[in-house]
Amino acid sequence: MTLSVTIQHRFAGFDLDARFEAPAGITALFGRSGSGKTTIVNAVAGLLRPNAGRVAAEDHVLFDTARGVWLPPHRRRVGYIFQEGRLFPHLSVRQNLRYGTWFSAQRPRPAEEKRVIEMLGIGALLERRPGALSGGEKQRVAIGRALLSAPRMILADEPLAALDEARKSEILPYFERLRDEASIPILFVSHSAAEVARLATTVVALEAGRVTRQGPAAEVLADPAVTPLGARAAGAVLSCRVTRHHDDGLTELDAGGTPLFIPRLGAAPGTPVRVRIAAHDVILSRQRPEGLSALNIISGRVQEIRSGDGPGTLVSLETPAGRLLARITRRSAEALVLAPGVACHAVMKTVAVAPEDIGGLGGPTGQGLL
């Protein structure tokens, strides 16, 4: 199922004009705060009425200003996961989870309920009130509540922003499972490059109310022209596969024929793994470097060089492993005589791993300096 979104809305001093498609899987609305992400999600949910536009999931039209269609929020069947959870304080966790089934025609499905409660690990919390839950627990219940309302799409508005790092890594795997198991579109609002790199199947980059780029996550994130958070936060995502585990505590990955070494990962050989390589963690070299402590070196060719206003420049490399981004100074780029087509080597200091399927491994997310 694909969600088609066209929204035009005018605020004081801000124009939103966005058009994109969200296929099944996680579509990340990616941009700074104030770029219009939440406005879009609220318009899809029916909590905000835009000046013009159309939102439809296949033939299920949520609104279409040209045809005068406007479904009220309660008839849209969206599962909205809010940033602050918004659990009902007067209801128990169980009642919160079932709230969405109170008003729908279909009977509650006990098997589905059991599956969701198990997946989210909230079985022990069912009789508690939301006030007695931690931030991470609240957010897990909020996810469950949205899932159990039998939604046609899921909207998640920075569901991790209010949580600390530990709680975030507690919730992230559930979104990965959701992405891999649910067949409905998930709109995921985020201004965190790491979250987007780890979760998104599709990325819609937003800047000042406009869509600057949309497409598969690996493509959009490796495009040096698309830096909704500024060049400092740029980074590419590579799809790899676990090759084997070494005795010295390292796991070897295969990135399109090039080996990458990361700290031990609790995943069986053959498991697909996504790694995010931040542009500022990449060093470029014209010769194959020798006598270097860094283990991870990928060879490729310069594809594009983009300079901004500052002393930095963003270089994209075409490698057998996929597209890579490197943030270096303009001075270095000139010293190395970098130009499109020039062969060069990317030396990576940090490789952050985001397992493709956390469900099967349950191990920690590795990130290390190598």
Added chain:
Amino acid sequence: MEWLGPEEWQAVRLSLRVSLWATLFGLPPALLAAYALARWRFPGKWLLNGLVHLPLILPPVVTGYLLLLTFGTRGPVGSVLQEIGVVFAFRWTGAALAAGIMAFPLLVRAMRLSLEAVDPKLEQAAATLGASRVWVFLTVTLPLILPGIIAGSVLGFAKAMGEFGATITFVSNIPGQTQTLPSAIYAFLQVPGGESAALRLVAVSVAVAMSALLLSEWLARRAQRRVAGT
């Protein structure tokens, strides 16, 4: 209980009945007014706000006289109601009407405060989960403001128990008909040797008012905890 005479008992019972009806019938319109004032934007909102609070600031005698002019047997509303057999003037129902009007601002204020404490974001969340506006109100808004409604009702009830000026102006002071507790105290003080009876009724009044206040405080604290969700 022997220490209250039959006439005194009559006044206490009548007062309880008048206050109960005043509160029960006052609740639905008070909830509507509170909701309108807390949530809606409409022209003339200041007028509604003023009208609701008018009984609080007008001299009760004035309120009573206005009631007499409107709901008296020859008043514009009273004469119409008389056709269908509803009479307020010089009946206990009139005392209940007067008490209800006087308690109305207290009911509205308590409910408006608790309504304003409800996070509209919770109501939005309920809507995205499939609840229509009526269901949102019944399953989210109402349970969250229920302790506020009860607290307001208790205060309103206590206010109705003590209403004197508007009642005596509108429906006079007829023992067994319209002689409520405060009217009875007033009447006992007018006759020689009535002080002891008056004092006993004063004790009843103080007891009722104090328990109402304590109950309402307790309910308000509960409301706070309930909204906090622990």
